[in-house]
Amino acid sequence: MQAKVAANQKTGKSIDNAFASHFAKSMFLAVCGLVTLSFFGTRMFTHVDLNLYGYMVGTIIFIGGFFYRFIAWGERPPTKIFIKKGIKLLFRKSTPKTSVEHLATYNFIWNRGIYRWTQHILIGWGCILSCFVTFPLVFGWMYFTMDDNGYYSIIAMGIRVITVPANGIIANLSYNALNITAVMVIAGVCMALYRRLKNMQARAEQKFMYDFLPLYMLLLVSVTGLSLTFMNIFLRGAGQPAMSLIHQWSVIITLIYLPFGKLAHIPFRPMSVFARNYREHYAEQSMKGCKVCGDEFVSTEQSKDVVEVLGVNDIEFQTKEGHHLAEMCLPCRRKYRIAQFSGFPIHELKVKEANQNAKG
């Protein structure tokens, strides 16, 4: 009885109780946020572009899929640890640099090859820039007005940000922003498709649904988008209504599919900044020495976390010597296994690891 009362008191305080689940809460907050932003952005709903309402509905469904996928993913024990500690370490000095390298310039992909880096920059930035244009337009956070005197105003969040000549460079860039990004994406996707046909590593593991479909969808979105421009300029708008529906359909399908396919790595990727911060921070705190040779090979915190995560999964790697296998450095752990196979404790012998790289 007492326990019941205590439980009631405990739950009574939490705002989480108002919602049936994490999902419901996130969804509610996200939709409220969108509506609020649109309220201000469209000057109290006076500048809503209803031509784009399909995208609006599509985005809400996408957000539903997104929360479903990522809340489930965040519940995995290792993921939970990284998210929790990553948020705590977010304000490290190195965070801005790491974020730019991982999320904007993709230095690590450069190291995997210049070709792949080029295709990734083209697709990645093509998509990001398109999103920066499209979503504000859809939700009315940004719109354009034509002034009487041949000037053109860009209004963001209800504020007149910039007024430019209607045929100037900035105006032309903003009219053509989506055309430019479409060309970027088409070029990048073609490079990616070519790589998928030629590269042996890609050919070994790729699947249609996972690897090809997102590329085809991006291609479809870009080609139908560009053809809208083509129809406007060269065909005086002939076929525009049908094509705009096809374009809308392709965008919405891509959005809904996004959290479940390869493109899920886009919202996923900031985790790599968390991981880098986590490794750097705890390595500065204290390093773990190998139980056999004493070499420092990982931070104490990560070693502890991995042991804990494995424990949650009912995996216990206790050795006869009384420590966990995760407390040995990698060469010692390999030698330890050879010792189990051969009966001779090679891991205790102070000899250099024999040549393990097939370079002669």
Add this chain to the structure above:
Amino acid sequence: MKKRLYLELENCIGCRSCLAACTQCGGHEERNRNYVYDVNPMVNRQTMPLMCLHCVNPACARSCPAQAIQIHETGAVLSALVEKCIGCQNCTIACPYGIPKFDTEQNLMYKCDLCIDRTKDSIPPMCASVCPSNTLQWLTDEEIENKKKQFNLDNGKWVTSIPYLEGETNVKVNLPGILQGITKLF
């Protein structure tokens, strides 16, 4: 027919053909993912190969926060998906055999994927294809069963996996005769 990688450890002559072959696999980008270790280098020349044993319940995949390590339908535990791997190196700490390698420059883990481009079509992995001493073999379960009979042991000591491994694995290991209490004749 489903075949497995089967290791007869004491056959190893330390030629490192398997390492060289590993670099040449289509998906491996010229980096080998397996190891050859001396058993007691001060005393004799015996060596043993060590590679991913493709656990049925892989610790690397369990500890991966990004779900980057996928398990193929053949049971092979694949290398990290390049777009998902966030470079936390949990897998290298979790693996009971110390197999996954990490490329700091590329911020990417890579490991033995049992040459999945080959083995998914029942072609033996590169290491087993080149092994000159039958240390690494590519066998059906039935053939492994026959091997077991061939030794004709009554002492219950035939071991292809546990207790010298940490759990059930898809790669089967035949331990040296010395541990099984027999002398093997080939």
